Amino acid sequence: xxxxxxxxxxxxxxxxxxxxxxxxxxxxxxxxxxxxxxxxxxxxxxxxxxxxxxxxxxxxxxxxxxxxxxxxxxxxxxxxxxxxxxxxxxxxxxxxxxxxxxxxxxxxxxxxxxxxxxxxxxxxxxxxxxxxxxxxxxxxxxxxxxxxxxxxxxxxxxxxxxxxxxxxxxxxxxxxxxxxxxxxxxxxxxxxxxxxxxxxxxxxxxxxxxxxxxxxxxxxxxxxxxxxxxxxxxxxxxxxxxxxxxxxxxxxxxxxxxxxxxxxxxxxxxxxxxxxxxxxxxxxxxxxxxxxxxx
Amino acid sequence: xxxxxxxxxxxxxxxxxxxxxxxxxxxxxxxxxxxxxxxxxxxxxxxxxxxxxxxxxxxxxxxxxxxxxxxxxxxxxxxxxxxxxxxxxxxxxxxxxxxxxxxxxxxxxxxxxxxxxxxxxxxxxxxxxxx
Numbered sequence: 001x002x003x004x005x006x007x008x009x010x011x012x013x014x015x016x017x018x019x020x021x022x023x024x025x026x027x028x029x030x031x032x033x034x035x036x037x038x039x040x041x042x043x044x045x046x047x048x049x050x051x052x053x054x055x056x057x058x059x060x061x062x063x064x065x066x067x068x069x070x071x072x073x074x075x076x077x078x079x080x081x082x083x084x085x086x087x088x089x090x091x092x093x094x095x096x097x098x099x100x101x102x103x104x105x106x107x108x109x110x111x112x113x114x115x116x117x118x119x120x121x122x123x124x125x126x127x128x129x130x131x132x133x134x135x136x137x138x139x140x141x142x143x144x145x146x147x148x149x150x151x152x153x154x155x156x157x158x159x160x161x162x163x164x165x166x167x168x169x170x171x172x173x174x175x176x177x178x179x180x181x182x183x184x185x186x187x188x189x190x191x192x193x194x195x196x197x198x199x200x201x202x203x204x205x206x207x208x209x210x211x212x213x214x215x216x217x218x219x220x221x222x223x224x225x226x227x228x229x230x231x232x233x234x235x236x237x238x239x240x241x242x243x244x245x246x247x248x249x250x251x252x253x254x255x256x257x258x259x260x261x262x263x264x265x266x267x268x269x270x271x272x273x274x275x276x277x278x279x280x281x282x283x284x285x286x287x288x289x290x291x292x293x294x295x
Numbered sequence: 296x297x298x299x300x301x302x303x304x305x306x307x308x309x310x311x312x313x314x315x316x317x318x319x320x321x322x323x324x325x326x327x328x329x330x331x332x333x334x335x336x337x338x339x340x341x342x343x344x345x346x347x348x349x350x351x352x353x354x355x356x357x358x359x360x361x362x363x364x365x366x367x368x369x370x371x372x373x374x375x376x377x378x379x380x381x382x383x384x385x386x387x388x389x390x391x392x393x394x395x396x397x398x399x400x401x402x403x404x405x406x407x408x409x410x411x412x413x414x415x416x417x418x419x420x421x422x423x424x425x426x
Contacts, residue, residue, distance in 0.1 A: 041308030
């Protein structure tokens, strides 16, 4: 009989877990919609900034008839120090979402270690920070609590340090690793070189357009501040993209968990019924054999 | 009547996209107005207000904290960091957006004069607006 009680308790417990996972799934679905919307809206900005940036780069090229000499565009084949900015979630329970990013970062770390390149890690999101702290990998900078509520100011703050170091020559390359949103059911790991970047030279532009630049210093000031915005925006986008991906991953993970819980309940119910039948049979046998022996 | 296509975008989304009569922008080298068939131009913007003259003659105001603008013959694209459109259907909504806008400019601009100019400008435009 104790066995029966035990199974009943287990069923109850699994059902409670199922309630939680189902609720989490619903919450993630709602949050995913919002995050997706935010990402979509901000795409407009990406398109525009790319447009303006390529026009300016093109314009400056025309002015000077030489390739823009900016550290931002200097493809450094042999970097000596690399900054890796990685974005993970602040919370768990989202399947392999965080682990995928962490794995990618570790792979990069190994690769650079082989080439004798110094790597500094800038971690965003509690999960990733906790992992590397546990592994004893030193993190150069950490930003917790940003992933779950990204905004532009925080993104600015994160990328500013990395870009400043790059401009000063402390680092030669900045890489951004995050797990991005692909669609409702899948995520896509994205590893992007923040700097140096390929100059976005789109020659499909009307080359005869007589565009004036102001202030009149050959557009460098505009280019520099635009580049700054470009980096900040990339960082911001990575954050919101990552948030959308996190929610989609969690949604899926919780869906699976709910289904698994259902399966488990079915299995346990079967076991319960079997145990019940068994105990009834045993009781019957006892009674019958008792009656038999009385004869 | 000639119109300009004005777009104001921020990383958070599009703030404004419509055909307008004219637009006045707070350029880094000074304020300038843009009418249709303006020469192509790219410039930086400083914290301030964008005064938009709509097709019906009414004015719309958008406060920005920083930005770039690209002017073409018949389109104007503003890329801003933060932008707040001043308006709303009720008095309280307008008052709230006004406060937000002033806050935004204050947070970016360090000179008192610039803040004073921007805030007085916002006030005067809002006052003359027809509802």
